[in-house]
Amino acid sequence: MxxxxxxxxxxxxxxxxxxxxxxxxxxxxxxxxxxxxxYGSYNYLGLNGDARVMRAAQAAIDRHGVSASASRMVSGERPGHAALEQALAAHYGVEAALAFVSGHATNVTVLGHLMGPRDLILHDAAIHNSCTEGARLSGARRIAFAHNDWQAAEKELATARRAARRALIVIEGHYSMDGDIPDLPRFVEMARRHDAWLMVDEAHGMGVVGRTGHGIHEHWGVDAREVDIWMGTLSKTLSGCGGYIAGNADLIAWLKHSAPGFVYSVGMAPALAAAALEALAILQAExxxxxxxxxxxxxxxxxxxxxxxxxxxxxxxxxxxxxxxxxxxxxxxxxxxxxxxxxxxxxxxxxxxxxxxxxxxxxxxxxxxxxxxxxxxxxxxxxxxxxxxxxxx
Missing domain, CATH: 3.90.1150.10 (Aspartate Aminotransferase, domain 1)
Structure with a gap:
């Protein structure tokens, strides 16, 4: 340095x-x-600074203070946490969601916890550092495929799938370095054909991709339930800080009771949850x-x-x-x-x-x-x- x-x-x-x-x-x-x-901000929809978002955050501070003060499992749960998670799940049309205190830590802890040494993680070569760190933590076999090349991805998956207990494909909905998007239908089809899970990191996709900003599934006309794991962050369009996972109820219940980055971490600050919830409502209304x-x-x-x-x-x-x-x-x-x-x-x-x-x-x-x-x-x-x-x- x-x-x-x-x-x-x-x-x-x-x-x-x-x-x-x-x-x-x-x-x-x-x-x-x-x-x-x-041009150095992720404030895509101008909601960081919107008076309604700031009022929501201030009201949460007035009611709950500036911190959740503990792990949500122990004593840190606040009504705003559940309200935000319900709204995120509804945004994707899936069963449940779980909010984490950090976007980067969301990928690290979920990938590190979900997969293991007998498993395979196949990811885009341009995937975010948080995903590669989570994959490394998991001990799973990790294979990178050429950026946005679904054919290269399928070739790698077809070769390596049989030797793995479980397989997970990880892509982004809107790549932060290049500003391009994947062919989601191809990856959905590939995951089903090879008995693999599909995870989409929508950190830069929410509010940006799709006619109404619902993300890459809206852009392609794909049912969001075809993606096994939706990940996103609250620090960009939603003007807060933290991350989330959305998917089926069993996945979310399991993560809520076992993911280290959730169970052993302080809960999201109530003001940030309130701000993100208000920003999500504005995204949908405007x-x-x-x-x-x-x-x-x-x-x-x-x-x-x-x-x-x-x-x-x-x-x-x-x-x-x-x-x-x-x-x-x-x-x-x-x-x-x-x-x-x-x-x-x-x-x-x-x-x-x-x-x-x-x-x-x-x-x-x-x-x-x-x-x-x-x-x-x-x-x-x-x-x-x-x-x-x-x-x-």
Whole structure:
């Protein structure tokens, strides 16, 4: 870390990470007493800062304080926990759901607990770190297949399934690095054909994918009950913090009484549960927010392509990368844009291969067309002015 810091200093690069935001980070934010156009937030529908969401959180604080104070199994249960879980289950049309205190910990503890050394976990090569950590904890055999390649996945599963007691396929509904989506019907069919479970991480899908933001199953017209395990987070569209699992009642009852990350962890703060519940209600009542974020992302993607920028495989739903081609180039481009009043974070090696280092733009329903157009102009100008060896155009 020190070597990286010194190298960045020698190149005149500031640290783009851990900058303090001085207010609510939405389509704009304040950093260093400057207002910037902001593409560094998961506040997809602008609900973090919505007065109704904040009132719900404040009411929960007034009633229950700021903490659940204990494991829910021991003494930490609050009415808001059950209400949120019932609403999440209804959102997917499944039997039950369970909320965890951390999104990352949800995947780690559920995968680590559900699967074992005699089992197989087959996952997309671009799956989130929380899933790979959970798979590693489980001791199961772990096989990664080429990103979004269902044919490669089936080939791997057909070869390895017979030697495994149980098999689990893990994919994301909306990939956070590339902004693309999987062919869900293919994965459902594959899971049934090979007697495997299917788990979908919808952290970046809820509120973004599907006509009304219900997620990848709505996009493809698939009955949500065809997916065995739905996972998601509360920190993005739902403006809280934590994670959840939704599925059949037996799965949820078993996790509620045995998953280490639930049984031995403090319960979710009541205010966060209340905020997420209110945000979910707004999502369902105001689908025009979903239409706006999708429209903004589609515009950003179209303009970026017209400008000759490499946007990879993005579907243009809320996440659009601009692939730069080197970590130094991505860091320099991020800094140049920051100086022009645009906040967007670089994704550098080793998070991605150096050749696919990028800037990752998170769009929201609150961005204006003018902001999007001026941003594309700024990116295009900054890349055109860079030396080709630094920032390939």
């Amino acid at each position: 020190e070597l990286i810091r010194e190298a960045a200093g020698a190149l005149g690069l500031e640290n783009p990470f851990f900058r303090p935001h001085e207010g609510i980070a939405g389509a704009t934010t304040r950093i260093g007493n400057r207002e910037l156009i902001n 689908p025009e927010r979903v239409a706006r974020v999708q429209r903004n992302a589609a515009l950003f993607l179209r303009l970026a392509k017209e400008a000759g920028l490499d946007t990879g495989t993005s579907a243009g739903l809320a996440i659009v990368p601009v692939i730069v081609g080197s970590s130094v180039g991505a860091a320099r481009l991020s800094q140049a844009l920051f100086e022009q009043g645009i906040n967007v974070q670089p994704i550098l090696y080793p998070a991605v291969p150096d050749s696919s280092a990028r800037l990752r733009f998170f769009l929201s329903s609150e961005h204006s067309e003018a902001q999007i157009r001026s941003t594309i102009d700024a990116v295009q100008a900054a890349m055109a002015g860079a030396r080709p060896a630094e920032i390939p155009g």
